Amino acid sequence: MLVNQQPKLLIVEDEVLFARAVKRRLQKAGYECVHVENLQDARASAKQFSPDIVLLDMRLPDGNGLDLLAELVAKNTAVIVMTAHGEVSDAVSAIKQGAMNYLKKPIDLEELLISVQKAEAATVQSNSLDYSRQRNAHIIDSVELLGESPAMQSVKAQIMRISQLVAGDAVPPTVLISGETGTGKDVAARLLHSSCQCKDKPFVHIDCASLPAELMESELFGHEKGAFTGALSTRPGLIEAAEDGTLFLDEIGELPLVLQAKLLNVLERRVVRRLGSTKERAVHARFIAATNRDLHEMSRTGHFRQDLYYRLNVMSITLPPLCERDGDALLLASHFATQTAKRYRLANRPAFSEDAVKMISGYTWPGNVRELKHQVSRAMLLCHEGQITAVDLALPLYGVGTQISTHTPLDVAEKAILLKVLADTNNNVSESARRLGISRMTMRYRMEKHHIK
Numbered sequence: 001m002l003v004n005q006q007p008k009l010l011i012v013e014d015e016v017l018f019a020r021a022v023k024r025r026l027q028k029a030g031y032e033c034v035h036v037e038n039l040q041d042a043r044a045s046a047k048q049f050s051p052d053i054v055l056l057d058m059r060l061p062d063g064n065g066l067d068l069l070a071e072l073v074a075k076n077t078a079v080i081v082m083t084a085h086g087e088v089s090d091a092v093s094a095i096k097q098g099a100m101n102y103l104k105k106p107i108d109l110e111e112l113l114i115s116v117q118k119a120e121a122a123t124v125q126s127n128s129l130d131y132s133r134q135r136n137a138h139i140i141d142s143v144e145l146l147g148e149s150p151a152m153q154s155v156k157a158q159i160m161r162i163s164q165l166v167a168g169d170a171v172p173p174t175v176l177i178s179g180e181t182g183t184g185k186d187v188a189a190r191l192l193h194s195s196c197q198c199k200d201k202p203f204v205h206i207d208c209a210s211l212p213a214e215l216m217e218s219e220l221f222g223h224e225k226g227a228f229t230g231a232l233s234t235r236p237g238l239i240e241a242a243e244d245g246t247l248f249l250d251e252i253g254e255l256p257l258v259l260q261a262k263l264l265n266v267l268e269r270r271v272v273r274r275l276g277s278t279k280e281r282a283v284h285a286r287f288i289a290a291t292n293r294d295l296h297e298m299s300r301t302g303h304f305r306q307d308l309y310y311r312l313n314v315m316s317i318t319l320p321p322l323c324e325r326d327g328d329a330l331l332l333a334s335h336f337a338t339q340t341a342k343r344y345r346l347a348n349r350p351a352f353s354e355d356a357v358k359m360i361s362g363y364t365w366p367g368n369v370r371e372l373k374h375q376v377s378r379a380m381l382l383c384h385e386g387q388i389t390a391v392d393l394a395l396p397l398y399g400v401g402t403q404i405s406t407h408t409p410l411d412v413a414e415k416a417i418l419l420k421v422l423a424d425t426n427n428n429v430s431e432s433a434r435r436l437g438i439s440r441m442t443m444r445y446r447m448e449k450h451h452i453k
Contacts, residue, residue, distance in 0.1 A: 010055070057081075070098075151325050176316045180438075223274050231276070263308065293441075
């Protein structure tokens with residue numbers, strides 16, 4: 001069952017008047033309902049209708065409901081059995097065989113609705129966790145942080161040390177991964193997950209920058225039915241979906257201040273409370289956060305909670321920009337070229353020409369590994385001579401009007417570009433960074449590198 005899909009419910013009941021009353025009440029509550037009166041029709045409807053939940057009577061004209069129960073449970077369908085007085089033994093057997101609940105006739109419609117809602121919530125959570133495992137299993141199995149430079153060897157050693165800290169029932173320390181956009185923070189988080197005991201558990205990735213502000217709280221913490229307009233059913237949040245696996249909060253610096261307080265409470269007390277609920281649920285997941293922003297500076301200026309920053313920054317990993325990873329650019333370029341050839345089933349993987357090798361090694365890669373990957377993939381698909389040349393790579397010179405040609409040394413070109421943009425913006429570093437499509441932190445680094453005050 002998809003979270004945003006109308007829940008589908010099959011009623012298997014031969015008492016027509018009672019079944020109609022049940023159908024009307026459930027339809028009013030937002031469920032799509034189908035009613036059948038016997039096992040034969042129930043099997044056909046289960047196949048065609050694919051219900052999320054089945055209300056199953058035990059005594060039917062053509063047999064016992066238990067005969068159908070095993071088939072439904074095998075398909076991971078939630079089943080609530082309905083029994084008449086004196087059939088409690090059947091109800092016990094049904095529970096042992098996988099039914100979620102049983103109700104004894106005469107059944108109060110409001111009690112029945114509550115049971116259906118509980119079954120729905122359990123199904124949504126189960127499906128959410130299954131989806132999380134399936135979605136991330138192949139990614140986690142093959143994750144690799146490439147790089148042989150001293151800077152990357154240091155990062156890998158940090159990841160292994162942190163992974164070894166998680167043992168037994170101890171609460172794992174939170175980890176904060178920082179670095180420029182495109183340096184591989186997501187890969188580092190997945191490597192952390194796959195290197196520890198929770199590698200077979202869910203890995204839930206939350207991009208705080210892409211979640212709509214009005215939905216962010218509900219997505220993270222979950223909600224009860226009726227908690228707000230449009231909350232037609234109970235839904236567990238992504239924090240709960242992580243179970244005892246890993247919750248990765250990407251771009252944590254984009255999280256609104258009001259939600260930072262709620263997240264701090266989750267980290268401190270290891271409990272979460274859904275919107276509209278008074279019940280707190282235990283949280284067993286480990287937390288990893290990532291940011292390309294300076295959280296220390298943000299906390300100093302009041303744009304990020306200082307207490308949350310300290311709580312997240314128990315263990316920290318800083319990923320270096322690609323320009324500080326000597327030799328890794330060529331290694332990564334070769335890897336991405338092989339990946340692209342395999343993805344598009346290219347018979348032969350083109351080699352890099354001498355001028356392409358020089359360009360890859362000498363370029364500063366302001367977009368880091370992500371930029372390198374995209375440029376190499378593009379060059380792989382566009383080259384025609386069996387070789388990837390510097391022209392195929394088509395690396396930008398930004399076109400800011402300076403006297404730069406394709407023969408200009410890269411360091412000279414970069415410094416000229418920085419000086420021109422700073423002059424155009426009256427030395428406004430933030431605006432200059434925005435025009436160049438890089439972060440303020442990267443801009444500062446480039447200025448220091450070229451001794452620009």
